Amino acid sequence: MTAKPRWSPSIVPLIGQLRSxxxxxxxxxxxxxxxxxxxxxxxxxxxAGIAGIPLQNGLYAAAAGAIVYAIFGSCRQISVGPSSGxxxxxxxxxxxxxxxxxQDIATFVAGITLxxxxxxxxxxxxxxxxxxxxxxxxxxxxxxxxxxxxVVIGELPKLTGTxxxxxxxxxxxxxxxxxxxxxxxxxxxxxxxxxxVVFGLRAVAPRVPGALVLVVGGLLAARFLDLGEKGVxxxxxxxxxxxxxxxxxxxxxxxxxxxxxxxxxxxxxxxFSQTAGDARAFAAKHRYRVDINQESTAQGLANxxxxxxxxxxxxxxxxxxxxxxxxxxxxxxxxxxxGVTVILTLIFLAPLFSNxxxxxxxxxxxxxxxxxxxxVTEMKRLRRVQRFxxxxxxxxxxxxxxxxVLAGVVIGIILSLIWLVSVATRPKMxxxxxxxGTQVFREVDEHPExxxxxxxxxxxxxxxxxxxxxxxxxDRLREVIQERKEITGVVLDCGGINFIDSQGVDxxxxxxxxxxxxxxxxxxxxxxPSVRATLDRDGVIERLGADHIHGNIYRAVEAERSxxxxxxxxxx
Numbered sequence: 001m002t003a004k005p006r007w008s009p010s011i012v013p014l015i016g017q018l019r020s021x022x023x024x025x026x027x028x029x030x031x032x033x034x035x036x037x038x039x040x041x042x043x044x045x046x047x048a049g050i051a052g053i054p055l056q057n058g059l060y061a062a063a064a065g066a067i068v069y070a071i072f073g074s075c076r077q078i079s080v081g082p083s084s085g086x087x088x089x090x091x092x093x094x095x096x097x098x099x100x101x102x103q104d105i106a107t108f109v110a111g112i113t114l115x116x117x118x119x120x121x122x123x124x125x126x127x128x129x130x131x132x133x134x135x136x137x138x139x140x141x142x143x144x145x146x147x148x149x150x151v152v153i154g155e156l157p158k159l160t161g162t163x164x165x166x167x168x169x170x171x172x173x174x175x176x177x178x179x180x181x182x183x184x185x186x187x188x189x190x191x192x193x194x195x196x197v198v199f200g201l202r203a204v205a206p207r208v209p210g211a212l213v214l215v216v217g218g219l220l221a222a223r224f225l226d227l228g229e230k231g232v233x234x235x236x237x238x239x240x241x242x243x244x245x246x247x248x249x250x251x252x253x254x255x256x257x258x259x260x261x262x263x264x265x266x267x268x269x270x271x272f273s274q275t276a277g278d279a280r281a282f283a284a285k286h287r288y289r290v291d292i293n294q295e296s297t298a299q300g301l302a303n304x305x306x307x308x309x310x311x312x313x314x315x316x317x318x319x320x321x322x323x324x325x326x327x328x329x330x331x332x333x334x335x336x337x338x339g340v341t342v343i344l345t346l347i348f349l350a351p352l353f354s355n356x357x358x359x360x361x362x363x364x365x366x367x368x369x370x371x372x373x374x375x376v377t378e379m380k381r382l383r384r385v386q387r388f389x390x391x392x393x394x395x396x397x398x399x400x401x402x403x404x405v406l407a408g409v410v411i412g413i414i415l416s417l418i419w420l421v422s423v424a425t426r427p428k429m430x431x432x433x434x435x436x437g438t439q440v441f442r443e444v445d446e447h448p449e450x451x452x453x454x455x456x457x458x459x460x461x462x463x464x465x466x467x468x469x470x471x472x473x474x475d476r477l478r479e480v481i482q483e484r485k486e487i488t489g490v491v492l493d494c495g496g497i498n499f500i501d502s503q504g505v506d507x508x509x510x511x512x513x514x515x516x517x518x519x520x521x522x523x524x525x526x527x528x529p530s531v532r533a534t535l536d537r538d539g540v541i542e543r544l545g546a547d548h549i550h551g552n553i554y555r556a557v558e559a560e561r562s563x564x565x566x567x568x569x570x571x572x
Contacts, residue, residue, distance in 0.1 A: 028328025033337020061311030066339030092405030093263035111248035114307025120300025139412030142393030146400030148373035158362035159191030194363035218360030271315035465504035
C-alpha cells in the first residue's frame with residue numbers, strides 16, 4: 001500500500017483547491033478577501049477591547065486565524081477570526097484570574113487561546129467532535145445573551161468618561177447610573193453620535209460596513225476636531241509591525257490552572273459548535289462536503305497559531321463568512337487574501353488607530369455584541385417551541401450576569417447534562433391501540449378512539465434499553481403486569497430499541513421471569529437483528545421462546561389473542 005504524501009489534499013485541503021483552481025474564480029476570491037478584511041479590521045479592534053488586550057493583538061489573531069484556516073480548513077467560504085462571544089469568555093477568564101497588568105492580560109489570553117487550540121487538536125486526533133454537543137443551542141443562546149449584557153454594561157462608562165465600581169454587572173450598572181451627572185460633555189456627545197451612526201447605518205443601509213465607517217469617522221473627528229484636547233480619551237499607542245513568535249508564560253498559566261482549563265474548555269465548546277454548523281451550512285449551499293474532523297484540526301491550528309503570535313481566541317465569524325460568500329469567495333484563497341490584507345494593515349496602517357476615541361471603540365463593541373450575541377428572535381422561538389429550553393437559556397443568561405461569563409458556561413453545561421440525563425433515564429413508554437380498519441398501532445393518549453384489547457397490553461419503548469433506562473423499563477412493565485389483572489399477554493414494540501447493553505438484557509430477562517410467574521405471555525415485535533443477537537447470547541430468546549418474536553405488532557397481538565382463545569376452548 002502506497003503511503004499518502006506528507007502534505008496530501010486530505011491533510012491540507014488548500015492543495016486540492018489549488019489543483020482544480022479555475023482562474024475565473026480569482027477575481028471573486030480577491031474581492032471577497034479584501035471586503036472581509038475591511039469588515040474585520042475595525043471589528044477586531046473592538047474584540048481586543050472586550051478581552052482587555054492591546055488592540056493590535058486582535059489583528060494578530062485575525063491574520064493568524066484567516067491564513068491558517070485557509071490552508072487547513074475544508075470549508076471554502078468560512079472566515080475565521082476573533083468573535084465577540086469568545087472575547088467575552090477571555091475577558092471573564094482574565095477577571096477570574098485577577099490580572100490587572102496589560103502584559104499579564106495579553107499573555108494570559110494568548111495562553112488560554114493556545115490551550116484551547118491544543119484541545120481542538122486532541123479532539124481531532126481521537127475523533128471526539130461529538131463532545132461539543134454537550135453544550136445545547138439553548139445554553140449557547142442564553143450564555144451569549146448574558147455575556148453581551150455584561151459587555152455592554154462594561155462599555156457604558158467609556159461613553160460618558162466616568163468611573164464605576166461593582167463586583168458584578170448589576171452593581172456596575174447601578175454605579176454608572178449614579179455617575180451620569182458627572183459625565184464629560186465631549187465624551188458623551190462623541191459616544192451618542194457614534195452609537196447613532198453605527199446602529200443607524202445597520203437600520204437604513206445594512207450593506208454599508210458600519211464598523212469601518214465608524215472607525216474612519218472617529219479618526220477624522222479626532223484629528224480635525226482635536227477631540228483629545230477636549231478631554232475625550234483616545235486608545236493610545238498602537239505600534240506597527242508583526243508579532244514575534246512567543247510561547248505564553250507557562251508559570252502564569254500554571255498559577256491559574258483552574259481558570260485556564262475552564263476557559264479553554266468553554267472556548268472549545270462555544271467555538272466548535274459555531275464552526276461545525278456554519279461549515280455544514282456553506283458546504284450544503286455550494287454542494288460540496290466538509291470533514292468535521294478536519295475542521296477540528298483547522299480550528300486547533302488556527303488557535304494554536306493565534307496563541308503563539310500573541311493573539312486571542314478565534315472561531316468562525318458568521319457575519320464575515322456571509323460577506324465572504326456574498327462577495328464571490330470560491331476557495332480558501334479568499335481567506336488568504338483577508339489574512340494578508342490584515343498583515344499589510346499591521347505593517348503600514350496600525351499607528352493610525354492610535355487616535356481612535358475610546359467612546360467610538362465602545363460604540364463599536366456595543367454594536368458588535370448587541371447584533372452578534374443578543375439573539376432575541378431565537379429566545380422568542382425557544383419560548384414558543386419548548387419552554388424548558390427557554391428556561392435553560394434564561395438560567396445561562398442569569399448565571400453569566402450574576403456569577404460571571406465562565407460561570408454562565410458552567411451552569412449551562414450542568415443544565416444541559418441534567419436535561420440529557422433526565423431525558424435518557426425517562427424514555428417514553430406509551431400504550432398503543434389499533435387504528436380502525438388498519439393493522440397500525442398508535443399511541444392511545446393521542447388517539448383515544450383506537451381499539452385497546454383488554455386481554456393484551458401493547459407497550460412501546462422509545463429509546464435504547466441500557467443502564468440509564470433499564471429501571472424505568474422494569475417499573476413500567478411490572479406496573480402493567482401487576483395492575484391490569486385481566487391481561488393474558490404483553491406485546492412490547494421494540495422498533496425504537498436500537499441499542500441494548502448487559503444491564504438492559506438482564507432487566508428484560510427479569511421481566512420474562514416475572515411474566516411467566518404471573519401467568520402472562522410476553523411477546524416482542526419489530527426486534528432489530530443486532531438487539532436480538534445480544535439477547536440470544538444471554539439466553540433470553542431461549543427463555544422467551546422463538547415463537548414469541550414477531551415481525552410486527554399486529555401479528556404479535558393476533559398470535560396472543562389466538563393463543564388465549566385456544567386456551568379457553570381446550571378442555572379444562
